[in-house]
Amino acid sequence: MKSLKTQKALQKILFYAGNTIIGIIFVSPLIWMISASLKPEAKIFANMNSIQTFVPEDASFDNFIEVFRRVDLMNVFENTITYILLILVFDLLINSICGYALAKFRFKGRKLILSFVVALMVMPMEAILLPMYIEMSQLGWVNSLPALVVPSIAKCFSIYMFYNFFKDIPDDLLEAASIDGSSPIRTFFSIVMPISKTVYATVFILDFVAHWNDFMWPFLIMTGKENRTIQLAVQSFFGTQPVHYSAIMASLVLSAIPMIVMFIFMQKYYVEGIASSGIKG
Amino acid sequence: MAKTEQMSGRKRDERIAGYVFSLPAVALLIAFLVVPIIYTVYYSVFQYQVMRPNDITFIGFENYHKLITDSDFWISLKNTFYFTIVVVPVQCTLALALAMLVSKKFKGVSVFRTMYFSPQLTSMVVIAVLWTVLYNSNPNTGLINALLVNLGLEPINFLTNERTAMNSIIFMSAWQGAGYQMMIFLAGLQGIPRDQYEAASVDGATPWQQFWFVTIPNLKGTIKYVIMITMIQAMKLFTQPYVMTQGGPRNSTKTMVYYIYTQGFQKGNFGYACSVAAVFFVIVVAMSLILQKITSEE
Numbered sequence: 395m396k397s398l399k400t401q402k403a404l405q406k407i408l409f410y411a412g413n414t415i416i417g418i419i420f421v422s423p424l425i426w427m428i429s430a431s432l433k434p435e436a437k438i439f440a441n442m443n444s445i446q447t448f449v450p451e452d453a454s455f456d457n458f459i460e461v462f463r464r465v466d467l468m469n470v471f472e473n474t475i476t477y478i479l480l481i482l483v484f485d486l487l488i489n490s491i492c493g494y495a496l497a498k499f500r501f502k503g504r505k506l507i508l509s510f511v512v513a514l515m516v517m518p519m520e521a522i523l524l525p526m527y528i529e530m531s532q533l534g535w536v537n538s539l540p541a542l543v544v545p546s547i548a549k550c551f552s553i554y555m556f557y558n559f560f561k562d563i564p565d566d567l568l569e570a571a572s573i574d575g576s577s578p579i580r581t582f583f584s585i586v587m588p589i590s591k592t593v594y595a596t597v598f599i600l601d602f603v604a605h606w607n608d609f610m611w612p613f614l615i616m617t618g619k620e621n622r623t624i625q626l627a628v629q630s631f632f633g634t635q636p637v638h639y640s641a642i643m644a645s646l647v648l649s650a651i652p653m654i655v656m657f658i659f660m661q662k663y664y665v666e667g668i669a670s671s672g673i674k675g
Numbered sequence: 676m677a678k679t680e681q682m683s684g685r686k687r688d689e690r691i692a693g694y695v696f697s698l699p700a701v702a703l704l705i706a707f708l709v710v711p712i713i714y715t716v717y718y719s720v721f722q723y724q725v726m727r728p729n730d731i732t733f734i735g736f737e738n739y740h741k742l743i744t745d746s747d748f749w750i751s752l753k754n755t756f757y758f759t760i761v762v763v764p765v766q767c768t769l770a771l772a773l774a775m776l777v778s779k780k781f782k783g784v785s786v787f788r789t790m791y792f793s794p795q796l797t798s799m800v801v802i803a804v805l806w807t808v809l810y811n812s813n814p815n816t817g818l819i820n821a822l823l824v825n826l827g828l829e830p831i832n833f834l835t836n837e838r839t840a841m842n843s844i845i846f847m848s849a850w851q852g853a854g855y856q857m858m859i860f861l862a863g864l865q866g867i868p869r870d871q872y873e874a875a876s877v878d879g880a881t882p883w884q885q886f887w888f889v890t891i892p893n894l895k896g897t898i899k900y901v902i903m904i905t906m907i908q909a910m911k912l913f914t915q916p917y918v919m920t921q922g923g924p925r926n927s928t929k930t931m932v933y934y935i936y937t938q939g940f941q942k943g944n945f946g947y948a949c950s951v952a953a954v955f956f957v958i959v960v961a962m963s964l965i966l967q968k969i970t971s972e973e
Binding site (some may be wrong): 404407409410413423424426427439443485488492494495499507514516517518519520521526527528544547548554556570578579596607610614628629632639657668670 | 817910
């Protein structure tokens, strides 16, 4: 009996040890990044042979101040937040009503649209960058906000998420509303939307993260320095001589802060959104 | 009579509402997804230089002919496939292993989950910049080489040697991406009925047998989905080589999307780049169809 107990305890210790070691391997690059961002330039590569390299001596926020001095980061953050929020407002509205129509309304072409949405989900954006660029230049949108916003509003994946959620809303509820004289469109805004906060939160956080991380399209279309998004700023900061690692590390940390804040506040929806995509998909 | 009238009125309302609600999204998808797909194929049969926009001539399949003899194209194709074929099993297996480690409820489980997920909280650009520094071949500045030297090993020229550059990108990408797939696997694992494990354990199945005969069969749908999204993601590789190696050394990290970018946007060969893009598109769609077919036959 006792040996079984010790065996169990041993198993538990091994389990925690394994998780801890792997966990440390996963976070150590990020810890090093944060630590380096707090060190003066001369100290970043000073103690590479010891564990001390992960500990910021003489920690200060000087590097962060330096980044703000060298790059107009406020402008960069403003650009990024503006374009993402603009996308999201339209994204949540347009994709949700489309998903709702596909889930709850009977009309000719419904099945066709649905299969079209599902088929286009695997469509790689990278294959259509060239004609997209030409389209943008014909519209006169190159290097302007609409080029970042308008093509990114409709998303097959978001439509499908909304479709899956709305599908499960009981028809009785909608019928009751319609007997009370509510039109289908009004029913959606006054009854369906308020009870669907979870799916809106999920799509919001998934798309926010996706756009915050977006690199290739903004990189191709936003050529002006004053229009740069955060990822472009980070990338060009890294590519500019002379390379100041202290400032670079600070910029990396700064660009991650909004994501971390989002994660802390919306973790539940974010994780559930990722998870549910697998179950439904 | 009045009731049927009301019914048909409602049906009409619903039909109209259906069109009104789906129109904005469908119109945008057509304008910014379907039309560009068609134009990719269309431009691919033209000689179209960005510098000479008034001199667009139809040349049939000449771009595709050129493609077949273009060694840079074949290298980019090979590199893209190599990256995908290696990163998909590595990243998916890692993700599943991590999910198994944190699938049961125990004290501190959410801390470990967050640790494994944490690389996802930074963007690929950030990760690529950070790892370029970590991969530095000088052990006095590169953290990973410092570790290797401490362990008594030789330092490696991770990103400057053509034999290791792509593998270095693969390792980093799997580290960054596994947390995402882990979350999908976790949801899948939690959906497996407990009594199946209990029944297996009553029958004397070892944990390893339980994994093979209970976990894996129950997880099939999830595994299929995870492989699919990882594969599509992998085929689109661009940011990492752009930031870390600019396609080098000696073209060893030049991918298809990178080639589309250099041909179309750097050299201005729009027509030619569109033929590369069309091939890329066909490959991605074909691969997802094949994968779907293979996995649905069982």
